[in-house]
Amino acid sequence: MNYPHWDVPLLGGGLIIAIVAVTHVFIAQFAVGGGFFLVLGERWAYRTGDARLLAYIKAHSRFFVLLTVVLGAVTGVGIWWSIALVHPTGTSALLRVFVWGWATEWVFFIVELSAALLYYYTWDRVSRAAHLLIGWVYAFSAWGTAAIINGIVSFMLTPGRWLETQNFWHAWLNPTAVPSLFLRTLVCIALAGLYALVTATWLADGGLRRRVVRWAAGWLWPAFVLLGPGAAWYLSQAPESARAIVFGGAPAVSLMFMVSVAGSAVLFLTVLLGPYRDPASASRPLVLVVLLLGLVVTGGTEWVREAIRKPYVIHGYLYSNHVFVHEADEVADTGYLTRARWVASSHGIPALHPGEDVFRVACASCHTVDGYNGLRPLVRGWNVEFAEFQLSHLDTLKEFMPPFLGTEDERGALADWLVSLNQPREAPVVGGER
Amino acid sequence: MTGPVVPPPDPIGLPAPPGLLQGLLVFTFFLHVLPLAMTVGGAVITLASEVAGRQGHGHHQRLARELAAVLPASVAYTITFGVAPLLFVQVLYGVFFFTSSIILGWLWFLMIPAMIVAYYGLYLVAWFRERVGRAAPLVLAVAGLLILYVAAMHAKNQVLMAHPEWWPGRYFGPAAGPTPVLPVLPRLAHAFFGLLGLAGLAVSLYGHRVWRADREYGRWVARSGLAWVLGAAAAQIVVAPWYWLTLPAPIQSRVLAGGLGGGLLLAAPLLAALGVGLLALAAAAMKPGPAIAAGVAMVGATAALVGLRDLVRQLALLPHLPAGAWALALQxxxxxxxxxxxxxxxxxxxxxxxxxxxxxxAPPVPPPAPVSGTAGRAPGPGPAPPAQAG
CATH class of the missing domain: 1.20.5 (Single alpha-helices involved in coiled-coils or other helix-helix interfaces)
Incomplete structure (x- = not known):
């Protein structure tokens, strides 16, 4: 409402965030688990005196650096870029609450990066003890970055006592922080094994390949056993509204949740009954398909995690359409447009339709017209009266939607514009274009 | 009519006094500039050495390889050190920064894929040179252009955020307000030649270090780095005043009126000139003392410019800062x-x-022994054959 709107046709800003974030999470969680995989693998090679295993770990570290230090790190910056473009109000609020948390995470980044580069570049050049120490420093600092950002992400769903106290520690150590960190740690460990399966199936040495495949596949056991209880713990700490959304309140979210659960089950069973039980069965195409499935499951789970927070960006504090909960009554009195600074009409530019300005302020942070979460198909068959009724009861008819806080005129204009989306277009009026 | 376009302050107060956050912003931006110089200037020098090396000059070939090997790490630290100043600038000046970023929109967002492609390009040249073959200059050129794009967008955003009066025109079109050409080029050129000079300094200092083991190559590298410094300094004689003249007159006069601004404005060129002179002296006599002093002077000049940059930003933004934007909620x-x-x-x-x-x-270890146990000092197995894994 206070910032201009970044218009992303078809995809919508939300999907841009999702694409960048899912890519990042899928690599960054590997960056955390993979650190432990490397250092434990190196130690295993030393203990068994296996030079070929050590050569594999070294080659895996090259793959690891190329993927995590470049794509993992830059997509992390990309999340920041995209959330600031799509939801500057929410980003600003998070920065104000967590600037010291992020600054602390930055220190962990420096340690993590330094250790990762030292680890890679000092293979064969320093003592084993020093190299292992560097590896441990990397692994724990990478986990430290995850622990810090986990507190910030989980805060958005369960700000807990922060809503009353505005206290940093109440924000960071919020009700879902620990269960969420537990879940993410399990996923990090599993992803370390999953990515290692990919590099292991490139090994030419059959014996070594079987040993590494079985070892890597074994890294999925903790998640297989504990993800279910962990997810139940997480959901038990989530707001009632979030559980309602997962369990039927929003069919698309429930469906995605089921896809995520089923996909995880298929993934674990495929790896544990396949490569783990019979390492010789691990083929390159199979592990690539499983990795792809891992990406789908990660995407689905992250999507559900975001969706159950609706209608908020910060639960109970900031609605997804940039309106603070504490200012909702005031907005309801004045409407959106008198407060909005970046609507065309307030800068002397006529909107094509008055309702379009309302759409851009109240709806466009989540909806596009024709693409992702597109309104045109959602309102097909609506007439103005029905649209007005829907808008008047938006938050009660759909729990995941914020209340419509506009004036009667704004509601009428928006309803009229929504209905116009599915009406035959009139010939363009000369001089009417913006 | 800039009031209505600047967003109201965030309801959550600043977690620390603005002075502390500004100090951290300046300090961490200074840290960011050092690897940034190696990334931007280093990419240019590497590309030039790579091209010259193709003409058969052995020293150029060697320098190109040695610099290319450093570039991926310098990009990594550039990005990581860039996180903190971006954090503090958004906390302090978010109402400006977010708005101008959104107005830039896709231009701003496309920095992310640009960085990824550039970064992988540098890894290609550093780690897979044999496979890249004769395409190395092309890969370096593409990576360099993409890095330049990233730098240009940062410069553009910094200029735009300081001019709220230009926001409506750029967002809605000319009917909503003025849409002057943003004075990005002088700012970008000033930064570019500064970074190139710092990279030349690093190359020259590297030459002094190598000189202890390889006299001829070391001397050549030290003088080659000096040549880049001299070229960049010559360009700055034109570019720096050009950039100064693009600043709004009230800001110029306030910088000159204040003791700090005037001091920084005077210190930066004096320290830079001193550094260039000392570096030339060091390269002529191959003396490490003047070379180190030159490094201190030029890094000092950089610190002065970073401070001046922040002062100019404060002078531009503070008059537009909404009341209460810097209210405190100390943590x-x-x-x-x-x-x-x-x-x-x-x-x-x-x-x-x-x-x-x-x-x-420490003295080199004997040839690899069979690995066993975790104690002792035994090397790993050497590079894995590419076909084996990864």
Whole structure:
């Protein structure tokens, strides 16, 4: 409402965030688990005196650096870029609450990066003890970055006592922080094994390949056993509204949740009954398909995690359409447009339709017209009266939607514009274009 | 009519006094500039050396390889060190920064894929040179252009955020307000030649270090770096005043009126000139003392310019800052956590670097023995054959 709107046709800003974030999470969680995989693998090679295993770990570290230090790190910056473009109000609020948390995470980044580069570049050049120490420093600092950002992400769903106290520690150590960190740690460990399966199936040495495949596949056991209880713990700490959304309140979210659960089950069973039980069965195409499935499951789970927070960006504090909960009554009195600074009409530019300005302020942070979460198909068959009724009861008819806080005129204009989306277009009026 | 376009302040107060956050912003931006110089200027020098090396000059070939090997790490530190100043600038000036970023929109967002492609390009040249073959200059050129794009967008955003009066026109079109051409080029050119000069300094200092083991090559590298410094300094004689003249007159006069601004404005060129002179002296006599002094002077000039840059930004933005934007909601405990972790983290990295340096200086180990146990000093198995894994 206070910032201009970044218009992303078809995809919508939300999907841009999702694409960048899912890519990042899928690599960054590997960056955390993979650190432990490397250092434990190196130690295993030393203990068994296996030079070929050590050569594999070294080659895996090259793959690891190329993927995590470049794509993992830059997509992390990309999340920041995209959330600031799509939801500057929410980003600003998070920065104000967590600037010291992020600054602390930055220190962990420096340690993590330094250790990762030292680890890679000092293979064969320093003592084993020093190299292992560097590896441990990397692994724990990478986990430290995850622990810090986990507190910030989980805060958005369960700000807990922060809503009353505005206290940093109440924000960071919020009700879902620990269960969420537990879940993410399990996923990090599993992803370390999953990515290692990919590099292991490139090994030419059959014996070594079987040993590494079985070892890597074994890294999925903790998640297989504990993800279910962990997810139940997480959901038990989530707001009632979030559980309602997962369990039927929003069919698309429930469906995605089921896809995520089923996909995880298929993934674990495929790896544990396949490569783990019979390492010789691990083929390159199979592990690539499983990795792809891992990406789908990660995407689905992250999507559900975001969706159950609706209608908020910060639960109970900031609605997804940039309106603070504490200012909702005031907005309801004045409407959106008198407060909005970046609507065309307030800068002397006529909107094509008055309702379009309302759409851009109240709806466009989540909806596009024709693409992702597109309104045109959602309102097909609506007439103005029905649209007005829907808008008047938006938050009660759909729990995941914020209340419509506009004036009667704004509601009428928006309803009229929504209905116009599915009406035959009139010939363009000369001089009417913006 | 800039009032209505600047967003109202965030309801949550600043977690620390603005002075502390501004100090951290300036300090961490200064840290960011050092690897940034190696990334931007280093990419240019590497490309030039690569091209010259194709003409058969052995020293150019060697320098190109040695610089290319450093570039991926310098990009990594550029990005990582860039996180903190971006954090503090958004906390202090978010109402400006977010708005101008959104107005830039896709131009701003496309920095992310540009960075990824550039970064992988540099890794290609550094780690897979044999496979890249004769395409190395092309890959370096593409990576360099993409890095330049990233720098240009940062410069553009910094210019745009300081001019709220231009926002409506750029967002809605000319009917909503003025849409002047943003004076990005002088700002970008000033930064570019500054970074190129710093990279030349690093190359020259590297030449002095190599000189101890390889006299001829070391001298050539030291003088080659000096040549880049001289070229960049000559360009700055034109570019720096050009950039100064693009600043709004009230800001110019306020910088000149204040003791700090005037001092920084005077110190930067004086220190830079002193550094160039000392570096020339050092390269002529191959003396490490003047070379180190030159480094201190030129890095000092950089610090002065970073300070001046922040002062200019403050003068531009503070008149537009909405009332209450810097209200305080102090967070003492989290700030202490940051300070403790910062000290511990730097100590840990320092310890690792010292330990690695110590072991690298130790006498070479005998040929690889079969690995067993975790004790002792035995090397790993050497590079894995590419076909084996990864």
């Amino acid at each position: 003492v405990g989290p700030a202490v956590m940051f300070a403790v972790v910062l000290l511990a983290g730097l100590a840990l990295v320092g310890y690792l670097l010292a330990r690695v340096a110590g072991e690298l200086r």
